[in-house]
Amino acid sequence: MDLTGPWRVAESTEDRRAEFVEGVYPDDGWTVAEIPGHWRNVPGLEGSDGPILYRKRFNFEGHGDPQDEATPSRRFVIFDGIFYQASVWFDGEYLGDAEGYFYPSSFEVTELLNARHGEHLLAVEVSCPPPTDRRAKRSLTGVFQHSPYIDPAWNPGGIWSKVHLDATGPVRIVYLKVLCQEANPDRAVLALEVELDAQSSAPATLRTSVAKLAVEGPVQPELVRETDHSLSTGSNRLRWTVAVDTPDLWWPHSLGSQPLYQVTVDVNSPQASTRSDSRQVVTGLRQVRVRNFVAVVNGERMFLKGVNCAPTRRDLAHATPIEVARDVSLAAEAGFDLMRLDGHVARPELYAEADRRGMLIWQDLPLKWGYSGIRRKAPEEARRAVRLLGHHPSIALWCAHDEPLREDPSEIGYAKRTAPLRSAAAAAKPDWEAHLLDRATRRALRSEDATRATVGRSGLLPHPGGATDSHLYFGWYYGEASGLASFIAHLPNAGRFVGAFGAASAPDSAAFMEPGAWPDLDWERLSEHHGLDLETFEARVPPSQFATFEDWRAATQRLQANLLRYQVEALRRLKYRPTGGFCVSMLADAQPAVSFALVDHDRLPKRAYRALKAACAPVIVTADHLSASYRPGERVRLAIHAISDLRQPVERAALELVVRYPGDERRWRYEGSVAADSCVLVGKPSFELPRSTSPGTMVVELALGWSGGRASNRYVTEIVA
Numbered sequence: 009m010d011l012t013g014p015w016r017v018a019e020s021t022e023d024r025r026a027e028f029v030e031g032v033y034p035d036d037g038w039t040v041a042e043i044p045g046h047w048r049n050v051p052g053l054e055g056s057d058g059p060i061l062y063r064k065r066f067n068f069e070g071h072g073d074p075q076d077e078a079t080p081s082r083r084f085v086i087f088d089g090i091f092y093q094a095s096v097w098f099d100g101e102y103l104g105d106a107e108g109y110f111y112p113s114s115f116e117v118t119e120l121l122n123a124r125h126g127e128h129l130l131a132v133e134v135s136c137p138p139p140t141d142r143r144a145k146r147s148l149t150g151v152f153q154h155s156p157y158i159d160p161a162w163n164p165g166g167i168w169s170k171v172h173l174d175a176t177g178p179v180r181i182v183y184l185k186v187l188c189q190e191a192n193p194d195r196a197v198l199a200l201e202v203e204l205d206a207q208s209s210a211p212a213t214l215r216t217s218v219a220k221l222a223v224e225g226p227v228q229p230e231l232v233r234e235t236d237h238s239l240s241t242g243s244n245r246l247r248w249t250v251a252v253d254t255p256d257l258w259w260p261h262s263l264g265s266q267p268l269y270q271v272t273v274d275v276n277s278p279q280a281s282t283r284s285d286s287r288q289v290v291t292g293l294r295q296v297r298v299r300n301f302v303a304v305v306n307g308e309r310m311f312l313k314g315v316n317c318a319p320t321r322r323d324l325a326h327a328t329p330i331e332v333a334r335d336v337s338l339a340a341e342a343g344f345d346l347m348r349l350d351g352h353v354a355r356p357e358l359y360a361e362a363d364r365r366g367m368l369i370w371q372d373l374p375l376k377w378g379y380s381g382i383r384r385k386a387p388e389e390a391r392r393a394v395r396l397l398g399h400h401p402s403i404a405l406w407c408a409h410d411e412p413l414r415e416d417p418s419e420i421g422y423a424k425r426t427a428p429l430r431s432a433a434a435a436a437k438p439d440w441e442a443h444l445l446d447r448a449t450r451r452a453l454r455s456e457d458a459t460r461a462t463v464g465r466s467g468l469l470p471h472p473g474g475a476t477d478s479h480l481y482f483g484w485y486y487g488e489a490s491g492l493a494s495f496i497a498h499l500p501n502a503g504r505f506v507g508a509f510g511a512a513s514a515p516d517s518a519a520f521m522e523p524g525a526w527p528d529l530d531w532e533r534l535s536e537h538h539g540l541d542l543e544t545f546e547a548r549v550p551p552s553q554f555a556t557f558e559d560w561r562a563a564t565q566r567l568q569a570n571l572l573r574y575q576v577e578a579l580r581r582l583k584y585r586p587t588g589g590f591c592v593s594m595l596a597d598a599q600p601a602v603s604f605a606l607v608d609h610d611r612l613p614k615r616a617y618r619a620l621k622a623a624c625a626p627v628i629v630t631a632d633h634l635s636a637s638y639r640p641g642e643r644v645r646l647a648i649h650a651i652s653d654l655r656q657p658v659e660r661a662a663l664e665l666v667v668r669y670p671g672d673e674r675r676w677r678y679e680g681s682v683a684a685d686s687c688v689l690v691g692k693p694s695f696e697l698p699r700s701t702s703p704g705t706m707v708v709e710l711a712l713g714w715s716g717g718r719a720s721n722r723y724v725t726e727i728v729a
Contacts, residue, residue, distance in 0.1 A: 009173035011064055011085070011130065017041040017050060020059040020133060028061050029097035029131040035063050044325040046091070046166035047134075058165050059135035067127050068173070080175030082207060083121055087113045089169030089324075090134060092147050097131040099123075107385075109149060109168070110353035110374070111392045114182075117173075136165030143378035148389050150351035150374025151318065157594070157603045158322045159537045168325035177284030178207040179239060179275050184287040186271050186399040187459045188294060189249065191306060196255040196293035199459070201247045201395075202273060206239040212284070213237070215274040216250055220267060221290065257306050258292025258401040260345050261366030262626065262653065268292050268363060271399070292363060292401025298461035301477065301505035301588035303368075303404065309685060311580070311653060312589025313624045314346030314370065315339055315606070316508060317354075318598040324355060332357040335596055336365050338607060342617060343624030348507070348591045351376035351410050353393060362402035369402045370591070372466070373449065375409040383445050387452035394456040405460050408449040411467040411479065412442050467508065470501045477507030477591075482575070484511040484544060489571040490633045493578040500586045506579060510593035511548070511571045512541060513564035513616065514557075515608030520600040523557035539601040568604075569619040576623040577630045580651045583687045592620065626653045627682075627719045629663060629690075629712040637726040638706065641699040648690040650682045650712055650719075658682040661714040663690055669697065669727055670704040703729045 016038035018024060027033045041050045047060045085098065089109060096103040098117050106113035121128065139145040142154055151157075152164040182203040189197040200216065213236050217229040233250060256267035274286045297304045303312050320327040320335050332355055339347050347362065348370035362369055373390055390408065397403060450464035467479040480502070483489030496503030514521070520538060521529060529551075534540040545551065549567055554560035572592060579590045597609040606617040622628070632647040648665060652658050658681060665676040674695050682688050708723040 009066075009068065011066060011171040011173060012043050014040050015043050015167075016063040017047060017053070018061050019053065019056055020061050024061055025133065028063060029102075029129075030100050031065075031127070031129045038063070043167050043171060044089075044169050046164055046168060046323050046325055048163055048165070049323060049326070057136070057138055057163050059133050060165065062132040062134060062167060064130045064171075065127055066130070068121060069125055081178050082116060082118045082176045082180060084114045084116050084118075084174050084176070084180070085130060086172050086174055087132075087167065087169070088171070090132075090167050091152070091164045091324075092136040092149055093134070094167075095133045097129075099128055108389060108392065109152075109164075111396050114174075130171075132167065134165060134167060136163055138163060141380075144380035145378060146381055148374050148379075148382065148385060150353075150372070150376050152322065152324070152352065152374075154376060155318070155351060156541075157318050157539045157601050157605070158598055161537060162322055162599075164322070164324065166325065177275075177277065177282060178210065179212050179277075179284040180205045181273065181275060181285045181287045182243070183395045184273050184289060185395045185456075186289050186291055187457055188291065188401065189459055191255060191257055191293045191295040193257065194254060196252045196257075198250045198252070198271065198291070198293075199247070200250065200271070200273065201245065202275075202287075204239060204244040204246065204275060206241055206244060209241050210239055210277070211236060212239050213276045214246065214248075215272075215276060216248075217272045218250060218252055219270045219272075220256065221270055252293060255293040258294040258363075259366060260305055260310065260368050261340055262345055263305065263308055263310065263655065264366075266292065266364060266366045266401075268401075289399040290360070290363065291399040294401050296368075296404045296460065298405055298588075300586075302584060303588065305368075305404075308655070309584075310345065311583050311587075311685070312346045312368070312505075313344050313576075313580075313653075314348055314368075314589060314591035315342070315344045316348045316350045316591050316594040318350060318594060318596065318605075319352055319354060320358070320596070320598065322598040327355055329357045333361045334611060336361045336367055338611070338613075338617075339595055340365050340367055342606070342621045343626075344592075346370055346404070346589065346591065347595070348372065348407075350594065353397070359397060359400045359402060363400055367402055368404040369400070370405055370407060371397065371403050372407045372410055375412075375449070377411055377413060378442075379445065380441065383441070383448055386445055386449045390449050390452040391456045394453065398457055403460065405463060406453045406457065407463040407466050408453060409442075409446045409465050412446055412465050470499065477505040478502045479508035480506055481509055481511075483571045484548065489574050492575050493582070493633070496582065496587070503579075503582055503587050505588050506590045508591060508593045509572075509575055510604045511568040512539075512544070512602060512604050513568040513614055514561040514602050515597070515600075515605070515610075515614065516561075516612040517600070517608045517610040518557070518561065521557075521602070523561075526557040526560075527551060527554075529557075534602060538599075539603045541602075565615040568614065569616040572616050573619040573623045574633050576620060577628065578633065580623075580628065581630060581632075581649050581687055583651060585687075622721075625719065627651070627658060627712070627717065629710045629719050629721050631708055631710065631721070631723055634708065634723050634725045637728045638697060639728060640697050640701040643694055643696045644706075645692065645694040646708070647692050648678070648710065649687055650690050651687045652682045653685060655684055657684050658714045658716070661712055664709075664711045664713075665691075665693060666709045667695070667706065668709070669706040670702040672698070672701075697727065701727055703727050 016035040018038045047053045091109045094106045103115040185201040187199045189199045216233045218231040219229040346368045453462045482491040593604040596607045597605040607613045663678040667674045710721040712719045
């Protein structure tokens with residue numbers, strides 16, 4: 009029974025809280041709100057931080073005959089998602105509480121429904137307190153309440169997903185976890201775990217079926233297995249494996265197709281031919297191994313080209329399936345193989361679409377920056393995440409905690425103080441609470457899912473406690489764009505995987521910035537609510553130097569596009585030596601913002617999106633980062649590389665290099681082959697600019713042609729007097 013739709017809502021007061029759970033309490037004056045939703049989208053509650061009271065009256069007559077084996081004997085109210093804490097009552101009786109936004113919470117109401125026919129009342133108090141100290145947060149809401157790209161004044165509180173009344177027999181499936189333990193062309197093994205809640209001690213039969221999905225739906229089951237069990241009253245946890253012979257393997261989109269399988273687990277009563285409960289998940293049969301941040305999928309090594317992702321919308325309830333699917337498509341069309349879900353668990357539709365599109369997922373838990381007092385809570389959050397999402401073939405690895413620093417990066421002055429070794433120095437400080445939190449959370453992820461790699465602490469450079477992926481913002485927060493490659497050359501471990509880098513720019517959908525007021529924009533409002541880092545913009549692209557808003561916006565987008573293009577090319581030249589991949593910051597805005605996004609909140613692509621689409625192509629040809637300018641008589645030195653992610657060699661290739669400058673040009677031609685999945689140094693041409701060369705533009709053009717395709721590139725620099 010669907011319990012979404014209109015509910016009555018009001019802010020909690022002492023008087024209301026004491027009586028709102030009773031059916032006789034009048035709520036005619038309360039606001040009507042649609043569920044799913046967020047209370048900030050309800051008229052009259054736009055500025056509220058809660059708690060908020062919710063009431064839903066509904067009629068239920070479906071008791072049936074309790075002696076009939078076919079009649080459901082148990083009923084549960086299920087909340088698929090609540091931000092962030094809730095206390096629940098049914099017909100005035102307290103059912104319990106819930107905490108955590110992304111996994112379902114269930115409450116049994118069998119006896120209360122059987123007690124009377126007719127109208128019933130579901131009453132919920134929901135709270136989502138804003139963090140009082142961002143260095144020591146206590147709610148695991150991740151980026152929704154602390155991030156550089158979501159308004160810190162926003163409160164995501166509310167019943168954001170479906171509410172429904174479910175029926176089962178005497179044995180209920182609490183959760184079904186399905187993991188692909190191993191997979192090759194001959195055999196795949198699924199590891200299954202189920203928790204059964206039995207009303208009383210009794211025998212039961214578990215029936216497992218695995219069916220390959222066709223375009224028009226599931227085909228006949230390829231495998232069926234039945235096992236008998238003796239259940240005790242209450243919780244029963246069972247584990248087993250199922251082998252699938254000659255499976256069709258699931259691949260990332262750049263390597264192959266994405267066949268999917270439906271796994272169904274039924275729990276039946278052996279005394280009667282009735283099903284007590286059933287669960288279905290859709291999975292893919294593949295094996296992903298990540299060692300030193302080099303991924304191997306089904307035995308094929310691949311360089312991970314990734315992008316960090318904010319939530320599709322900050323108001324998660326209102327992100328439509330079409331919008332979610334569009335974000336996955338935007339990532340795939342730009343040439344990315346990996347989406348990192350930065351500090352959040354996304355809507356279910358994103359994982360389903362990633363499975364269908366062959367997009368790998370780096371899954372963060374909703375832990376970002378500083379926390380306190382959550383050492384018991386976070387590991388349980390990790391276990392629930394694996395049980396909820398583990399069947400998705402798209403998920404390649406888990407991450408426990410993003411940038412576990414006792415910092416608030418949203419503070420004014422943070423960017424100026426930041427340096428590439430800052431995170432290593434901060435991580436080296438004795439912070440036993442954070443260390444124990446991350447260790448316990450990583451241990452929970454590993455014990456719950458041994459089939460995937462787990463990153464315990466993201467964004468820390470090499471330090472005495474170890475190293476993970478690096479977050480390197482050369483050319484934006486510090487240094488120049490070319491500094492990233494030289495930094496990795498001096499500290500190779502920092503380049504194993506660069507998990508965040510980039511620059512911010514102003515979006516094309518800029519009405520929220522009120523550009524007509526240029527140059528007197530409301531910089532304070534944009535900084536406080538729309539992510540604008542004015543301090544860094546003043547250092548990199550000062551607004552005061554541009555006559556119009558359009559000129560300034562274009563300059564910010566050029567800086568972002570050039571920086572990302574050159575740094576992605578540099579990281580691809582370091583392919584496997586030592587770099588296993590990267591994640592650009594970031595795909596799309598969750599709200600109107602001046603941010604690192606490649607496409608804005610209306611999904612209009614910035615210049616950087618197009619630049620990255622070229623830089624992430626399967627085959628590219630590059631020249632090492634040119635100097636910003638040269639003088640007549642100076643020697644120009646180039647290093648030309650061809651990089652291929654293809655599974656077959658690029659044979660009988662010819663590369664043409666042309667350098668044009670005022671009054672002359674130079675040409676080179678190279679021939680040869682590029683091995684599969686490799687980076688090849690083609691040549692190191694150099695020449696001296698004549699002393700008579702006039703100031704002007706120098707253009708470097710590269711064109712690589714082979715029987716299967718063509719790749720080109722172009723660089724522009726200046727000759728100055």
